[in-house]
Amino acid sequence: MRFDISALLNPKAKSLLGLDISSSAVKLVELAADGKNGYRVERYAIEVLPKDAVADGNIVNHDGAVESVKRAWKRLGTSTRNVAMALPTSAVITKKIIVPAGLREEELGILVETEANQYIPFAIEEVNLDYQVIGRSPVSADELEVLIAASKKERVEDRVAVAEAAGLKATVMDVESLASLAAFELIQRQLPDAGRNQIVALVDAGANVTTLTVLRNGQQVYSREQAFGGHQLTQEIARHFGMNLDDAEAAKRRGDLPEGYETELQVPFMEGLALEISRALQFFFTSTQFNHVDHIVLAGGCAVMPGIEDIVATRTQVNTLLANPFANMAVSDWVRSKALLADASSLMIACGLALRRFDPA
CATH class of the missing domain: 3.30.420.40 (ATPase, nucleotide binding domain)
Known part of the structure; x- marks a missing residue:
């Protein structure tokens, strides 16, 4: 299918x-x-x-x-x-495979489905399956690299x-x-020398999960998810100011919370996020051959908080910038x-x- x-x-x-x-x-x-x-x-x-x-x-x-x-x-x-x-x-389950070059479309489709059966833990009729030819294999001109995706x-x-x-x-x-x-390709162009041969940590800090994706020359070399996000700040706001969660989230987005919010809740949360990013980077260093990153790019809902990039840069000692794919x-x-x-x-x-x-x- x-x-x-x-x-x-x-x-x-x-x-x-x-x-x-x-x-x-x-x-x-x-x-x-x-x-x-x-x-x-x-x-x-x-x-x-x-x-x-x-x-x-x-x-x-x-x-x-x-x-x-x-x-x-x-x-x-x-x-x-x-x-x-x-x-x-x-x-989504994704897998890169190597196939012979020169296959007809129907031959490639059959081969992909056969290969997919090895990697998908569900009956093939229960999934939507597709593939994309990425290009020539990096090791042989007679072979192609193909990305399989299934959900x-x-x-x-x-x-x-x-x-x-x-x-x-x-x-x-x-x-x-x-x-x-x-979208990151647009941001990479904004880095010195367009990020060429540099290690870039893209951090997506959402409501419930913070994802670290480390890239070099546009290729992912590491990824890790941590259960930390903006919803924890919303819960703290609700508890601290006696609000329900919906009102706390709405007030957080409007930016009209009572006096003391920034120093008592927002700054400690941002420092906690910076600590989580620092820990994620340590996991990256200990589990790969890399021992540094050149830039951290902050994305996700948490990245809109004023001053977050400075707090992360101070904690990690890494140049940190906010993701803006629309900059140019x-x-x-x-x-x-x-x-x-x-x-x-x-x-x-x-x-x-x-x-x-x-x-x-």
Whole structure:
């Protein structure tokens, strides 16, 4: 059974929105072409999800997710209804294989399915399976490197159903880690010497999980997840100020919490996040041949907190910057540049998905 699970078949569309359904919010991004190899941010929107609408990457409150997507799309103010979506990385099994060059499409498909049976712990009829030819094998010109991607059908169908119920059409299903890396390519260009031969730690600090992905020349060399995220700060706010969790989350996002919030709660949380990042880097050093990183790039909802990059840089002694894939893009009149700058680090996946519009057919 084949399905476009990694933007692998024909991802190019005349119009396409990046739709990221994270654990705490719906994020929509629309990009347009702007000159040679350039992009323009046409529109974006962020809409908070109901509490526990998404748990462990699973959509558990379908109606709540649909309403949030509807509101985000309405706020976006676009006529575009085609969307690129992404599955959580944990929901997708990926494997690179080497195959002989020169196979016909149907021969390659049969070989991929045969290989997939060795790596997928489910019956093949229970999964959506796809593949992409990456290029020539690094060891032989007579062979090709192929990426296989597979996910259980219900994980794909849940997200497609949310989009359809919101009046949108899912035309591409990607993987969150691949979408994030697509956006990271834009950030890498902002580093000294475009990040060439440098070790870059991309830290995505979300609501419940912080993910460290270490890259060299655009290739992932290490990845680790830790159960630490912004929801812990929300819980502290609720406890400290006597709020329920929904009100605490809303007040945190608005930035109108009572006096003392920054010094008593926000700064200690940021210091805790910096400590978690430092520990994750130590795991990286002890389990690989690498002993340093050149840059830390902070992404995710937690990265929007003022001063977080300075606290992380002080703790780790590594140059730290906020992820902003839009830094070199033009901005349409629909977008407030100041707001986009503040939100950019939380829009990595949505941006990467929106970029699928420009992939070669």
